[in-house]
Amino acid sequence: xxxxxxxxxxxxxxxxxxxxxxxxxxxxxxxxxxxxxxxxxxxxxxxxxxxxxxxxxxxxxxxxxxxxxxxxxxxxxxxxxxxxxxxxxxxxxxxxxxxxxxxxxxxxxxxx
Ligand code: SF4
Numbered sequence: 735x736x737x738x739x740x741x742x743x744x745x746x747x748x749x750x751x752x753x754x755x756x757x758x759x760x761x762x763x764x765x766x767x768x769x770x771x772x773x774x775x776x777x778x779x780x781x782x783x784x785x786x787x788x789x790x791x792x793x794x795x796x797x798x799x800x801x802x803x804x805x806x807x808x809x810x811x812x813x814x815x816x817x818x819x820x821x822x823x824x825x826x827x828x829x830x831x832x833x834x835x836x837x838x839x840x841x842x843x844x845x846x
Contacts, residue, residue: 746828749784756786763787763815769794778832788816788825792833804835 743751762783764774774780777794779787787793792804795813807825810816816825 746785750782752784754784757783760819763793763795766815766818767795776834778829778834782829782832785829786816786819788813788820789828790832791827791830792835794834796833797835802835804833 763769763779764777769777773794778790779793782790787795788807788810795809796802796804796806805827807827810820810825
């Protein structure tokens with residue numbers, strides 16, 4: 735009977751399946767911030783456009799050189815991208831494991 739149950743889906747999965755593009759009518763953060771192509775190619779924002787950047791763990795700007803997890807969104811609170819498009823809504827991370835830091839940690843594991 736378990737296989738007859740409809741599997742519950744996360745809101746993020748539904749958005750992705752429905753082809754939602756948060757940035758469709760907006761200038762994406764990597765353009766507003768003039769991120770170089772090298773960063774844009776690695777940053778999850780360009781790959782997962784169904785969410786705003788502040789809801790994604792491990793975007794380039796959430797990282798620093800002190801081993802951060804990419805989950806600290808305090809930088810977003812003062813960022814002009816969030817101020818422009820965030821509508822003052824609370825910042826809640828919704829996509830995990832796709833960030834630049836995650837990618838680098840995986841490379842570290844392979845290298846060891
Ligand atoms: S600091 Fe936050 S809101 Fe600003 S561009 Fe980076 S992820 Fe987006």
